Amino acid sequence: MAIRNLTPTTEVPTPSLEEVPLSSFDLFTVGIGPSSSHTVGPMRAAASFAADLAEHGMLDAVATVNVRLYGSLAATGAGHGTMSAVLIGLEGNLPDQVLPDAMEELLARVEDTGILRLAAHHEVPLREADIALHPLTVLDGHPNGMRFAALTADGSPVLEATYFSIGGGFIYREGDNRDGSNGIDHVADPLPFRTAAQLLEHCRNEGLPFSGVMLRNELSRRSEADVRAGLLHIRDVMDECKNNSLERTGNLPGTLNVRRRAPDWHARLRAEDPHRDPAFWQEWVNLVALAVNEENASGGRVVTAPTNGAAGIIPAVLFYATHYAPGMKDASQATKDDATVRFLLASAAVGVLYKRMASISGAEVGCQGEVGSASSMAAAGLAEILGGTPEQVENAAEIAMEHNLGLTCDPIGGLVQIPCIERNAIAAAKAINAAKMALWGDGTHRVSLDEVIITMAETGKDMSSRYKETSMGGLAVNVVEC
Numbered sequence: 001m002a003i004r005n006l007t008p009t010t011e012v013p014t015p016s017l018e019e020v021p022l023s024s025f026d027l028f029t030v031g032i033g034p035s036s037s038h039t040v041g042p043m044r045a046a047a048s049f050a051a052d053l054a055e056h057g058m059l060d061a062v063a064t065v066n067v068r069l070y071g072s073l074a075a076t077g078a079g080h081g082t083m084s085a086v087l088i089g090l091e092g093n094l095p096d097q098v099l100p101d102a103m104e105e106l107l108a109r110v111e112d113t114g115i116l117r118l119a120a121h122h123e124v125p126l127r128e129a130d131i132a133l134h135p136l137t138v139l140d141g142h143p144n145g146m147r148f149a150a151l152t153a154d155g156s157p158v159l160e161a162t163y164f165s166i167g168g169g170f171i172y173r174e175g176d177n178r179d180g181s182n183g184i185d186h187v188a189d190p191l192p193f194r195t196a197a198q199l200l201e202h203c204r205n206e207g208l209p210f211s212g213v214m215l216r217n218e219l220s221r222r223s224e225a226d227v228r229a230g231l232l233h234i235r236d237v238m239d240e241c242k243n244n245s246l247e248r249t250g251n252l253p254g255t256l257n258v259r260r261r262a263p264d265w266h267a268r269l270r271a272e273d274p275h276r277d278p279a280f281w282q283e284w285v286n287l288v289a290l291a292v293n294e295e296n297a298s299g300g301r302v303v304t305a306p307t308n309g310a311a312g313i314i315p316a317v318l319f320y321a322t323h324y325a326p327g328m329k330d331a332s333q334a335t336k337d338d339a340t341v342r343f344l345l346a347s348a349a350v351g352v353l354y355k356r357m358a359s360i361s362g363a364e365v366g367c368q369g370e371v372g373s374a375s376s377m378a379a380a381g382l383a384e385i386l387g388g389t390p391e392q393v394e395n396a397a398e399i400a401m402e403h404n405l406g407l408t409c410d411p412i413g414g415l416v417q418i419p420c421i422e423r424n425a426i427a428a429a430k431a432i433n434a435a436k437m438a439l440w441g442d443g444t445h446r447v448s449l450d451e452v453i454i455t456m457a458e459t460g461k462d463m464s465s466r467y468k469e470t471s472m473g474g475l476a477v478n479v480v481e482c
Contacts, residue, residue, distance in 0.1 A: 021189045022355055024218060024227075024348035027377075028234045028314075029304045031095040031169055032103070033296035034416040036308040037144055037361055037469075038073060038080035039095070041165025046089025048173070049148040049161055050119040054092075056159075059122040063153040065090065067131045070145035072363035073165065074133035075470040079254065079414025081299060083128040086146070092120040095169065100300055118150075135470070141174060142166050143363040143468065167361025167369065168306045189217040194356040196394050196449040199349060203390035210384055210393050211345035214352075218345075231344045232337055234303055238315040241302050242288055245295035252297045254415045262291035281324045282429065289316035289425040297417050306351050306360045309367070309409075309416050310374035312424035317378035317431045318343055321385045339385050347381035350397045353449070358457035362409035363469040365460025371427045372404030372456060376449075378431035383438050391443025398449040399434035400427075405452070406459055408467035410474030419475060 031040040046067075053059050067090075073082050084107055088098060091106060107128075110116050116126040139145035142164035150158040162174035191206065191213050193199040202213045218227045246266050252258045265287050273280040292312035296302045305314040321343050322328055322336045331339075351360075354373040359365045376397040383396035404427065412418045466473030 020186055021192070021217060021221075022352045023221065024214060024345060025230060025234075026170075027168070027306045027348045027351040027355070028231075028344065029096060029169055030234070030237050031302060031304045031308065032085070032098065032100065033081075033299045033302050033308055033311075035080040035082075036169040036304045036306075036311075037165045037167050037363060038077060038082045039085045039299075040169035040304060040308065041144065041167075041171045042069075042073065042082050042146060042163075043085040043089035043093065043095050044169065045146055045163035045165060045171045045173075046086045046148070047092060047094050048089075048163070048171070049150075049159070050090050050092050052161070053150055053159055054119040054121065058150065058158050059119060061152055061158050062118060062122060062124060062150045064151045065116070065118065065124050065126055066147075066149040066151065067126075068134060068147045069131060070134045070147070071138040071143040072135075072469045073144045073146060074137075075135035075472065076411065076414030077133065079411065079471070080416065083131045086131060087116060087126065087128060090119075090126070091117050103299075138465075139164070142361070143465070143470075144361065165361075167359055167364065168355075169304050169308075170355075187220050190220055191216050193352070196350075196353055196397075196453075199353070200390055200394060209342075209346065209390055210349045210380060211342040214345040214349040228337075228341055231341050234344065235318070235340050237301065238292065238303050238305075238318070241295045241300060241311075242291040242315065244300055245291040245298075248294070248298065252294060252415075252417055253299065254297075254413060254417065256413055256415060256417055258297075258417045258421075260294050262287060262294050265290065276323065276329070278324060281320060284323070285316045285320050285428050285432065286425040288319045289313060289428045290421055292316070293416075293421040293424045297415065297421065306354070306373055306377065307362070307370045309362060309420050310370040310424060310427070312421075313371065313374040313428045313431065314344075314347060314378045314381070316425070316428035317382050320428075320432055321382050325382075325385050343381035343385050346384040346393060347377040350377045350380040350449075353453055354456075357450070357453045359460060365457065366407055366463050366468050367409040367423070368401075368404050368407040368456050369460060370409070371423050372401050372407055374424075375404055375427040375431045375434070376401040378428065379434040379438070382432060382435040386435060386439055388435070388439050389443050392438045392441065394449050395441060395443055395445050396431075396435040396438035398445065398447060398452050399437055400431050401449070401452045401456060402447065403430060403434075405456055406463075408463070408474050409469040410467055410476045411469070411471055412476050412479050414471045414476075418479070 144165040289312035379400035
């Protein structure tokens with residue numbers, strides 16, 4: 001059987017980066033830990049490959065499937081659950097639909113039998129150990145590359161495809177444009193922007209805050225009721241993630257034997273701060289960040305915000321916004337829901353800027369692209385809830401990123417644990433401080449958010465690959481794992 005090429009034709013090109021809108025629901029997605037780029041993205045890529053085989057009637061011709069991982073995916077895949085994610089995706093599962101318990105059952109079955117059900121239908125021999133790793137080979141396109149080949153019994157290709165996982169669970173296939181959107185609905189934004197300057201101009205011209213501009217764009221694709229319900233669902237999943245973590249005990253999975261701290265911290269806070277004294281805000285923010293990221297490190301259900309490695313920052317700062325912002329202590333649930341929606345919309349508006357102008361991939365620009373972007377987004381969301389003008393909100397986002405520039409990604413053992421978990425708590429505090437600092441000014445400042453984002457991108461390009469999610473430098477090589 002001849003190989004099939006499923007890349008788009010030149011007559012109907014995939015929309016370019018500038019043409020494809022980015023939604024809040026691209027920046028905030030429900031997924032599985034521990035990594036958006038190394039778990040969620042590979043699962044989506046594998047599921048896409050399997051779906052192409054099924055959709056084009058090729059499954060029955062497939063005898064074997066070869067999978068190769070390159071660069072950062074290969075270097076830290078073991079600690080990020082990448083190989084497991086690929087198997088789960090090839091069976092036709094998506095990260096926002098599959099539950100952790102179901103994943104464990106599937107992986108146990110595959111390991112026990114050596115048989116994978118391609119697209120949930122066609123049996124082929126494949127285990128994790130069969131996936132080839134090429135950590136020193138980086139494909140053109142992105143450090144997180146993967147190649148899939150479906151072959152006949154005589155070794156002839158049925159379908160081959162190369163995918164890249166570009167951060168935050170976003171993927172693209174070689175031959176497609178790197179459009180940056182997970183969505184399929186490419187309705188044009190009424191208020192398009194790719195720079196903070198353009199976003200601020202819309203705010204001035206339309207008399208809208210950051211959240212208002214983002215909402216206006218969302219309304220071109222879905223109703224306001226659907227936007228609100230979707231964002232509150234994102235909040236609820238964040239809360240569920242935190243609460244699940246507080247029920248877990250013992251050590252995190254992996255070889256580092258990192259003890260879970262969130263349950264003990266929660267018990268202590270409930271005893272020492274039963275009435276939510278504002279003096280304890282920092283401890284509660286730390287708790288939320290740690291709890292979310294411990295759940296992520298456990299392979300639990302999390303919200304990619306905008307990545308899994310930085311998933312605890314926005315929930316922690318949102319907790320501050322809905323519990324410690326003026327008037328929130330005695331506010332109704334409806335008031336807190338309104339604040340949540342505005343917070344997430346304003347945060348997403350800033351997230352769009354990082355996707356457009358730089359990167360949120362630790363393998364591409366280091367942890368500044370993950371934790372730095374999330375801190376910047378959270379600072380913007382909080383600044384708006386605290387009553388900031390669009391100029392002050394932009395300033396808050398700028399301050400937060402400016403003081404995360406150069407942050408490396410050097411996970412010990414390739415696990416999203418050290419320094420990742422504590423780093424989320426530190427970055428959440430930075431975001432809160434950045435918002436407060438911005439509100440003490442009038443919005444005018446020397447360095448713009450656009451300049452900082454460009455600087456982050458350039459810093460990422462200059463950064464040694466050892467410090468970009470390869471576990472070949474920094475803490476990853478200077479700390480003994482056991």
